Amino acid sequence: MEIVLATRNKKKVEEIRRITADLPITVLSLDDFPDCPETVEDRDSFEANASKKAVEVAMCTGMISLADDSGLEVDALGGAPGVYSARYAADATSGNDPRNYEKLLKDLKNIPSHERGAQFVCCLAMAYPDGRTRTFFGYSRGRIGFEPRGKKGFGYDPVFLPEGFNRTFAEMAEEEKDSLSHRGKAVEKLAEFLHSFSKHKEN
Numbered sequence: 199m200e201i202v203l204a205t206r207n208k209k210k211v212e213e214i215r216r217i218t219a220d221l222p223i224t225v226l227s228l229d230d231f232p233d234c235p236e237t238v239e240d241r242d243s244f245e246a247n248a249s250k251k252a253v254e255v256a257m258c259t260g261m262i263s264l265a266d267d268s269g270l271e272v273d274a275l276g277g278a279p280g281v282y283s284a285r286y287a288a289d290a291t292s293g294n295d296p297r298n299y300e301k302l303l304k305d306l307k308n309i310p311s312h313e314r315g316a317q318f319v320c321c322l323a324m325a326y327p328d329g330r331t332r333t334f335f336g337y338s339r340g341r342i343g344f345e346p347r348g349k350k351g352f353g354y355d356p357v358f359l360p361e362g363f364n365r366t367f368a369e370m371a372e373e374e375k376d377s378l379s380h381r382g383k384a385v386e387k388l389a390e391f392l393h394s395f396s397k398h399k400e401n
């Protein structure tokens with residue numbers, strides 16, 4: 199089965215391709231469909247944004263589409279930046295811009311380590327060309343460090359330490375991050391669905 203991934207973020211395409219390598223699907227990127235317009239992520243929940251992206255791309259390509267909307271929820275900030283993670287710093291030019299985590303570290307400057315809890319959230323939405331959708335959620339709990347560490351990954355990885363670890367996501371090998379990440383967990387749920395779907399088709 200071919201699925202179009204509704205993002206032009208190369209790091210995300212790479213990460214999702216890697217995590218879905220064992221699934222019975224071929225992941226195409228939106229770069230294969232340059233005429234599809236960019237979805238405006240103007241909804242106030244991960245689920246609504248992911249579904250909107252997936253439906254628009256499924257309709258534009260006529261193929262099953264998979265969209266991911268994700269972000270970081272920080273306890274001490276009442277769940278911010280949440281759906282606004284990619285543009286937390288007013289001058290950030292993308293979700294990979296270090297100014298986002300620099301602002302976060304500044305906002306948490308006086309917050310002690312036991313109050314620096316946070317979670318990454320990922321909602322994967324799968325949409326069919328007729329507009330039907332299905333969503334899968336994954337969460338990764340952890341805490342925000344006091345300074346950036348590590349060079350791998352993207353976005354807030356250098357300041358996020360997953361629960362039980364003293365290393366940030368940016369200090370972990372790709373496979374280690376995948377086994378702990380919100381995106382990895384959402385993909386596991388998608389995988390369960392796709393496997394039961396292909397079994398159902400065999401019978």
Ligand code: IMP
Binds near residue numbers: 268270293379
């Ligand atoms: P979107 O899902 O493309 O709307 O953007 C979500 C934003 O949340 C990204 O641009 C990053 O800033 C942040 N984010 C989501 N997932 C991760 C991750 O795995 N590591 C670091 N930052 C992430």
